Amino acid sequence: MYSVILKASAGHAKQHPWPVLWLILAVTAAAAGLSAVLILNNAALQDYQRQSSLIPLHADLKVAGTINSVEPMTVAQHRAFYSQIRAAGFREVVAFQRENTQLTVNGDALEVTVYAVDAAALASLVSDAVPDPLGLVSVIAVSQDIAARLSADTAIALTINDQTVSLPWVSLASTQDSHATVLLDLHAFAQLNIALQPNYVVFATEYKRDIVAFLADRQLQYTPYTAEDSPIAITRSFHMSLLAMSLVMFLVCFFIVINALNLFMAGRSRMLKIFRQMGIPRTVIVRLLQVELALYALIGAVIGIFLGQLTAFLLAPSIATTLNNLFGVPVSLGELLHFPIYVPIIAICILATLISASVPIKRLASQLSHITPSTESSLAVSKALFFSLLLAGIALIGILFAGQLSMVFATVAMLLLSGVACLYWLYPTIIRLLVNVSHRTGPLIHWTFSHANVIAVHSRLACAAFFIALATHIGMTTMVDSFRSATEDWLQHRLIAEHYYYGDTGALLTVKERLDNEGIRTQERYQMNLYWQHENGGFAAQTYSYPATTEYLNGLKVEKLLPDGLNQFRAHRGLFINQQLAYRHGLDVGDTLSIAVADKTMDLTVVGIHYDFGNPDTQVLLPLNLLLQTTWTYEQAMSQAVRVMAIHTQDNIALKQYLDELGLSHERLYSRARLLEVSLAAFDQTFVITDALNLVTLLVAVFSLITSILLITNQTQNISGVLRSIGVTRMQLIASLIGQYLIIALITALCALPFGLALAYVLVKKVNVVAFQWMFPLTVDWLAILFAMVTSLVIISLFTSASILLSQSGSLKEQIQCRE
């Protein structure tokens, strides 16, 4: 019995390959999008984990913060400080040094991160610390394939600061991470005669001690290590949005799967009916149908994963650039082979296919006995309106109150669902209106509008997919365009000088000296990581010098400014903070920030909040003289100079000549226009992935709608026959059918417009604030939106017309034949 069904199914699939291919193709697309994103997100996560774990030592040890010296300290000073803080009872403070370097294994060089840690102090915190101070071993943790190449007599050497030393007391641990790490006792590390420049990690303990107070008189500062500061946290929004977009794509693909399944079931109905007439139980038929579908899903998922893996390899460089541009997080994305991810993706694809098949299978079973025409009752229409309003209300509450990224994403989902419900209300409402209007225009037009409602009911899943994709596209495009305009405007304000020179402190000082001699005005800036106090608590922030001249202050684009803010800044009574700092720590203009300087405290008013797009860090701006008061000497401040200097001259040729004379490269000299161009190119590159995914989703949705149309075209063959038999010409019928589909597509597109704009509002005003802590004005590019809408409609029209022309190409005799 089973073999009969299987053979018959295989034969049917051979004879009618398109529904099967359609199904496999849809699953392939879904799996490709999802796997590409998951693979990239996983690779990024591995990079972040390596970066965020200051010391990857023990699962029980959570980092609370770090202590860093403000200025270079000698080893003797470090040892003295360490003894003081340990003797004061801060046993959670552990000295460590991290070096990214090369490990040579039998002559082959590997990139490696060396963690040298005071293993004895670590052993005071956890009983099974690695490296073990008592075991006398260093541990090299490497991937399994590298570990396989090592043996007891392998020569292992470290190269640090151009110095190569063989590594004693080595024990190996193999991990799934391909990046090699070396864990050493700090004493063993110091014995390798490598320059010691330790930092101090502070592990979280149950018992709170005031480290900041302890450090008050010392040249060291404590920086709390909050989860928000970790690369994982600051890039979460990006990865979530990437995942959300891939899920939208997955969802849209499964709308196609459902349509393909309907096509598939429609093709199989006659054969399955015969099976039942032969006495084969329904459960057997359903079970084998599910097995067959699972097989197709498996094939689709495997091909999809392969394509996804390929896509991940292709996109990795762009994603790495994006993460660096957006968040300042350098990632290598080098570990892109994640075989264990494949299994869940295959499982999800098979599960989703089986779940999608459950409704068509049920429908098929009922179709075998009787066919019930679908109509839209007025009650269902009212329900759609009710749900639309309800969901819109929930979305509104979300817009007003959501403070977490997950809640904001839920708001976005509510908004889109509200749009779908609205769409289901709009179809019958608008079509009924059209029917009423067309009452006296003739029977064919009247039928055209009446039948459009039937098509809307049959294709509503595909329409929903098209709606979601188009609304998302409009929302994302508007958000990115607004961001681009705001960034361009902001850059044009900020880039005051005609030229900028990038280089290390030494080069900048050389150039400055020369240009000063030539009477050319330059402006360098300095940066220090300072610890500020506010009534809400203390925080570390990058603190920059900023010129107090009118020219520069006008160049500072601000979101908020106190009425006499500029004067307070000039008078050394105030400071500017960026939006990121304001949002992260709940600060506003008029607030007071304090900083401990030597034996006194300096209180300064927040006079303005400035835009600082693309900066993942919090920032404080101070006049240079005020910044110098927070440190010891001008020379020490100079060592913290920002590696760019503004040069106020238009004479490009003379500048190049001076650089030549100083033996410095021209490549680091940028004109204002060039810098603007480079910055905006980096911006565009940042959003290239988002745009691509967005476009793919839209195309998939259009594809979904066309699939649906194909299905409905098949189902309306009988009606076409009837219409032709009562005298409707072929061209009239074709025009009528095309008109019906266009009405549906047009209603969908028009509905997507307001919801897309609402989505853009949420993305700009909520997602950006929650995820990046910056906000910018919403600018709508109507032309771009119109282009997306018209393009979608044109593609739909073309495919619809082609499909209808093909389906109506038969003779009248063929069309009036009764078909299944």
Next chain:
Amino acid sequence: MPRVTGFVIITIGLFAIVLGGQYFSQPQNKAPSVLYGGLVQSSNSLAQVSPEYAIGFPRDHQPHPDFAVEWWYFTSNLKSQSNPEQHYSVQFTLFRFNRGGLTQSAWSDGQLFMAHASIHTPQTHYFDERFATGGNRHAGVLSEPLVIQLDNWSWRSTTAELLPARLNIPLDDIELTLELTATGPIVLHGEQGYSRKSANGSHASMYYSQPFIHVAGELQTTQGNEVLVGQGWFDHEWTSQVLNEQTQGWDWFSLHLDNGEKLMAFRMRLNDQADHITGTLISPDGTARTLPPTALNLTPQEYARMEQRKYPSRWRLRIPHHGVDIELTPRKPDQWNQGRFPYYEGAVTITGSHSGVGFMELTGY
């Protein structure tokens, strides 16, 4: 939906979860669990104790880094001043290990220090263990004044001499501060401090004690402060032989008899020879009599179990020549220090021919 679909869904779901779980599991590292395993290097390359060595103070309160291992060991039996029925006991030990192959670096002198702090209240046992590399001021022994310290645990004398001193042990939510004063002289064990630990002389250490310490102080807890008084015992010992591979462990006793006498006794358990039992009986004026193995009888009377460890919990100690026949019973049932190397260290009550209090240490079980 047919049942098969449910089955397929659950199976695939479980499969995915199991595989996903395996993917995210991390390799584990296991720490060594042997007694002082790896800490003490081969004794041949290190300095050896000698009966010729003349111990002198305050010089020999200081570390002897050329020897493999050394410890400064303080134990104290205390009572609550407000309620003498409430017994407390305290242990503070600083160990120094010469890690042999590791010589001086810019960060450390290569020595490793380990400290143990144990406080028994009538209800609770507080124990903590800390490590630090040598050569830095927060760990080790300093002179003038004498400071025996690791992190913020410290024995701080007022001079280069051992006493008077203040012992301060802050743990996470309690803090112990004891004022220590001498009521008698320092005592050298064995042959002027050269203490044989085996019958054939293969094992020996330099060993002196200060058993006459009056202790008064305060224990601050979250429940309030408790004023404590009692007596303490200080040991300082260094060697390159005691902790070698032949050593199974030892049973050691420091006892304060109510008649004012002090008694130190131990049994060394060695792999290649008979147990070595010896001790020192100290009169109230500080006169020490070394007890040869023939003069001392130390016998387990009862065994107890702690997890997989069977250990002698009650002992009989006889010194027939001096009329001593006493039983030593633990004051609390479980007095194990659960550190990296678990060992027994706890207060005992003395009954029999004499009464008193003391400490018992059992290692290698």
